[in-house]
Structure formats: C-alpha cells, structure tokens
Amino acid sequence: MLIVGAGPAGSACATVLAQAGVDVLLVDQQPFPRVKVCGDGLVPDTHLALQRLGVLEAVLAQAHPVRAVRCVSQRAGTLEVPGQLAVLPRERLDQILLDHAVARGAQFQAPWKLEEPIDDPSGRAIGARVSQAGQVREVLADRVVLATGGRIPAMLKAGLVTQRRPSAVALRAYLRCADAPGLPTDSLDFVWHARLRPGYGWVFPCGKGLYNVGVGVFDRHRDSDGGRDAEGSASSGNLRQLLDAFGRCYAPAGHLLKHGEMLELRGAPLRCTLTGAQSGRPGVMATGEAIGSTYDFTGEGIGKAMETGILAAEAILRGREHGSGEADVRVDYAARLAELRPRFELYARANAVNRHPWLADLVVWRARRSAHLRRRMSDMLEERFNPGHLFTARGFWKLLTR
Ligand SMILES: Cc1cc2nc3c(=O)[nH]c(=O)nc-3n(C[C@H](O)[C@H](O)[C@H](O)COP(=O)(O)OP(=O)(O)OC[C@H]3O[C@@H](n4cnc5c(N)ncnc54)[C@H](O)[C@@H]3O)c2cc1C
Incomplete structure (x- = not known):
C-alpha cells in the first residue's frame, strides 16, 4: 500500500493498516519534522481520534493544556465553553503521529514527492511516480492512498479535483511575548467582529510565551473572481491586512502583534464540507483535507482528517477480509464518508456566523x-x-x- 502525505490523515491511515499487518509505504514531499500552517488547536474530536489510534497520552504529554473555548463577540462580551482541549504546534503533533505509524510497522520515506499515479491500460492505478532530489522512481502498489492535504497539485494529477477553489484561506503567525494582558493562557479565543467578516480571528496559547494568532476568511467558494487564488496565495496580502484589522479590533491580539516577536507568518488554503474532490478512482483512494474533510465555519480539521484516514483504512481491511473487489472497497469507503456528510453540511450552515x-x-x-x-x-x-x-x-x- 502506498500512502502519500504524512499529515494526520496519512499517518492515521498508515497506523491502522500497518498494525493489521498490511505492508505500508508512507511518503511525504517534505522531510520531517515539517512545519504545517495551522492554528494547532486540538478540539474534542481530535482527542477522540488520537485515543482511537492509541496516541492520545503521548500527544497530551507534549501539548499545552487548555480549559475552555472563549467566544469573543463584538458587542455581547465573551462566553467560556469548557471542553477537552489542548494546543500543540503541528511540527510536533505530526511527528508524534508519524513515529506512531512507523512504530506500528509502516515504512516512511521523505522527501519523496508524488509526481503522478501510474495507470495500467484499463485506467486503474498500479502505483505512482515519485521524485526525490530530481530523480524520478516508480513505486508499484496494489493501491495508492492520497492524503495530500489542502493544496491540490497531487489530487489534480490523480484526476480527482472537482473544484479548484479552496473553501477558505487563513493566515497564522507564531508570536513570542513575555506578557499578554487580558489573555488567559488556558483558553482558545475565537473572535467575531464586523471587520473580520466573512471570517474570524483566533489567539491560541502554545505555552512558554508562544502564541498562535491568525485570521481565516471562509466562503471563498462563493466569491466570483474565477479561481484566481486556488492555492490561497493571491489573497495573502488581504489576509495580512485582515490580521492587522484583527489587532485593531481585539486588544490582546493587538498587544501580541505590536510587542511580540514575530517568529513566522504563513497562509494556507482550507478545503471543507467534504466537497471539491472525488474520494477515489480505480486503484486510488483519497482522504483527509484532500477531499475537504475540514469543517466549514471553524476550520477545525485535524480530528476529521484522522477520522477519514481511519475510515479509508477500515474499508481496505474489510475488503481484504471479505475478498471484495477494488471497486467495492471504494464504494464502501464512499458510503462511510456519506454518513459524515450531514454533520459537515450543518457546519457549512453555521458559517452564517462568519458572514x-x-x-x-x-x-x-x-x-x-x-x-x-x-x-x-x-x-x-x-x-x-x-x-x-x-x-x-x-x-x-x-x-x-x-
Ligand atoms: C491557518 C489554518 C489554521 C488551522 N487551524 C486548525 C486548528 O486549530 N485545529 C484543527 O483541528 N484544524 C485546523 N486547521 C485545519 C488542519 O490544518 C487540516 O484540516 C489538517 O492539517 C488536514 O490534515 P491532512 O492530513 O488531511 O493534510 P495535511 O496536514 O496538510 O498533510 C498533507 C501532507 O501531504 C504532503 N504532500 C502534499 N502533496 C504531496 C505530494 N505531491 N507528494 C508527497 N507528499 C505530499 C504534505 O507535505 C503534507 O505533509 C487549520 C488550517 C489552516 C490552514
């Protein structure tokens, strides 16, 4: 089995398959540990998925504990919602998940970049061409699982993209600041304000004076400027302005942006609501944010990426157990994804708050x-x-x- 992409979806899929005895090769175009643009917030569904994989304790041992989500509104003040929460920069989270997959028996190779699937004359993928330092090699596999995240080139090469434009774009900064007036170090702050529409701002504490501060603009797929920023890049200037506006309308963020040391500033697209791509074609299955597994409205996606990765692995294992054909496994997987769809659609409806x-x-x-x-x-x-x-x-x- 060739799994491309070692984010939460790919590592979760690799873990479940490898521990069931399947021969798994997991590859990523970046050497690990690698940075991933994210808010780094671990919400309850992420805790659940980590628990299912048997890695929750290892993650919480490194994560910054958080007690509540604080919803900050423009005119009505704040509301604390307690929950099982934590923050861990993705550089560390994804390394833990990858180590876990390898400990369960998966092989890992990086930096290996998927160039394109290799198809047999019937159009069924029988492996992929991957490149490493300019050298292209062919890897044969009984199935290719694409877990390549919100950036679409790999999915385009596999012919699975149905909508190029992302659902949302977001920008996050890592800021180090010794003091942060008005900002508890044990809450995830989500801020809604007329100046941030159609989106929201966040401040998540990573511990030891480090903060993840960002803004996201949802509803990109409803805009009319023709897919110009399919990778989220053309709008990064606007996002920078939005981050400055966030600093002006939310004083704790303003303090961090003014007095904190900016360690890194990066943007990325989000693909939401299980839309924008097909979940497979002969010989290929796709999972995680590549198929839009991130929630609209909040942009949470780590937990759901793992959940879909686990669903893909379980469909493959069921197929092996019952001797099902390749197409039946994809149908089974698509049916499990369809069960999640109503939940995703309601999150898309809740996106009204961002607008x-x-x-x-x-x-x-x-x-x-x-x-x-x-x-x-x-x-x-x-x-x-x-x-x-x-x-x-x-x-x-x-x-x-x-
Ligand atoms: C700014 C921002 C803030 C966010 N905040 C949160 C948050 O606080 N909490 C939350 O739960 N979610 C958050 N999300 C969503 C979350 O980041 C994603 O849902 C999650 O990372 C999806 O996981 P994945 O495994 O599907 O993809 P990814 O994590 O993107 O992993 C994909 C992997 O595939 C590799 N890859 C891609 N193409 C190739 C190729 N051709 N060959 C080989 N490898 C390849 C990449 O290098 C990468 O390692 C945020 C997203 C953004 C952009």
Whole structure:
C-alpha cells in the first residue's frame, strides 16, 4: 500500500493498516519534522481520534493544556465553553503521529514527492511516480492512498479535483511575548467582529510565551473572481491586512502583534464540507483535507482528517477480509464518508456566523443568560450537538426563547 502525505490523515491511515499487518509505504514531499500552517488547536474530536489510534497520552504529554473555548463577540462580551482541549504546534503533533505509524510497522520515506499515479491500460492505478532530489522512481502498489492535504497539485494529477477553489484561506503567525494582558493562557479565543467578516480571528496559547494568532476568511467558494487564488496565495496580502484589522479590533491580539516577536507568518488554503474532490478512482483512494474533510465555519480539521484516514483504512481491511473487489472497497469507503456528510453540511450552515457576526453577538448574549444554551454550546464543542442546528428556523426560535 502506498500512502502519500504524512499529515494526520496519512499517518492515521498508515497506523491502522500497518498494525493489521498490511505492508505500508508512507511518503511525504517534505522531510520531517515539517512545519504545517495551522492554528494547532486540538478540539474534542481530535482527542477522540488520537485515543482511537492509541496516541492520545503521548500527544497530551507534549501539548499545552487548555480549559475552555472563549467566544469573543463584538458587542455581547465573551462566553467560556469548557471542553477537552489542548494546543500543540503541528511540527510536533505530526511527528508524534508519524513515529506512531512507523512504530506500528509502516515504512516512511521523505522527501519523496508524488509526481503522478501510474495507470495500467484499463485506467486503474498500479502505483505512482515519485521524485526525490530530481530523480524520478516508480513505486508499484496494489493501491495508492492520497492524503495530500489542502493544496491540490497531487489530487489534480490523480484526476480527482472537482473544484479548484479552496473553501477558505487563513493566515497564522507564531508570536513570542513575555506578557499578554487580558489573555488567559488556558483558553482558545475565537473572535467575531464586523471587520473580520466573512471570517474570524483566533489567539491560541502554545505555552512558554508562544502564541498562535491568525485570521481565516471562509466562503471563498462563493466569491466570483474565477479561481484566481486556488492555492490561497493571491489573497495573502488581504489576509495580512485582515490580521492587522484583527489587532485593531481585539486588544490582546493587538498587544501580541505590536510587542511580540514575530517568529513566522504563513497562509494556507482550507478545503471543507467534504466537497471539491472525488474520494477515489480505480486503484486510488483519497482522504483527509484532500477531499475537504475540514469543517466549514471553524476550520477545525485535524480530528476529521484522522477520522477519514481511519475510515479509508477500515474499508481496505474489510475488503481484504471479505475478498471484495477494488471497486467495492471504494464504494464502501464512499458510503462511510456519506454518513459524515450531514454533520459537515450543518457546519457549512453555521458559517452564517462568519458572514454575519451579529449572530455571534446574539448567541453570546443569549447564552450568557441561558443555562440551556450554555449546555448546548458545550455539547457542540464535544460534538454531541451540531452548531448548524442553531441556524434552522426551529433552532433560531429556541435561541430567542429558551
Ligand atoms: C491557518 C489554518 C489554521 C488551522 N487551524 C486548525 C486548528 O486549530 N485545529 C484543527 O483541528 N484544524 C485546523 N486547521 C485545519 C488542519 O490544518 C487540516 O484540516 C489538517 O492539517 C488536514 O490534515 P491532512 O492530513 O488531511 O493534510 P495535511 O496536514 O496538510 O498533510 C498533507 C501532507 O501531504 C504532503 N504532500 C502534499 N502533496 C504531496 C505530494 N505531491 N507528494 C508527497 N507528499 C505530499 C504534505 O507535505 C503534507 O505533509 C487549520 C488550517 C489552516 C490552514
């Protein structure tokens, strides 16, 4: 089995397959440890997936513990939602996940870049051409799993992209600052403000005076300027302006941006709502953010990337157990992904908050007065309640009345 991409999706898939005795070669175009542009926030679904893989303890031993999400609205103040949370820079998280996959028996090679799948005359992939330092080699495999993340070149070469434009673009900074007035070191701050629409800003503490500060613009796929920034790059100037606006409208972020030491500033596209790509074709399966496994509205994706990677691995294992054909395995995988779809669609609906930040004012204002709604918000964080339900006619009525 050839798995391309050693992010959370690829490493999770490799772990499950390797521990079941499958011969797995996991490759990445970057040598590890490698930087990945991310907010580094580990929300409850990530904890669950890490637990399933048997690596939660190892991650929490290195992560900065966090007690609550703080929703910061423009006019209604803040609301704390407690939950099982942590922050760990991806450079370290992804290394732990990769080490775990290797410990379970996967082989790893990097920097190996997928150039293109190799197809037999019937159009079924039988391996891939990968390059290393300009040398191209052919790797034959009974199946290629693409876990190549939100940047689309590999998926384009495999012929799986149905929408080039990303769902969102985001910019994150690592800032080191000795003091951070008004900023608890044990909460993930999400900030909605009219100047940040259609998106939000965040400040996540990594511990030891290091902060991950960023802004994301959601709803990119609804814009009309023709896919110009399919890789998120053409809009990085706008994102820089948005980050400055974040500093002006949220004082703790402003303090960090003004007085902190900027260690790194990078942007990246996000692909959300299980849209934008097919999950496979003969001989190829795709998983993680490559198939849009990141949630719209919040941009959380580490947990769901692992979940889809595990689903891909489980479909392959079921196929082996039952002697199913290659196509049946893909159908099985697509069916498991389809079960996740309604949850993703509700997150897309909740994206209304990013477009209309007055909705955040309303939710925070109501929740501060309603124990029922505060419980709902906590359920939302723990994935027992989907935020999209708040933005149905019934949910909206309950929001105003309970
Ligand atoms: C700014 C920002 C902030 C975010 N904040 C959060 C957050 O706080 N919490 C959260 O849960 N999610 C967050 N996300 C989403 C999260 O980063 C993604 O959902 C997650 O990384 C997806 O995992 P993945 O394994 O699918 O892809 P990735 O993590 O992107 O891994 C893909 C891997 O594939 C490799 N690759 C790509 N092409 C090739 C090729 N041709 N050959 C070989 N290797 C290749 C890459 O080098 C990479 O290592 C954020 C995203 C962004 C952009």
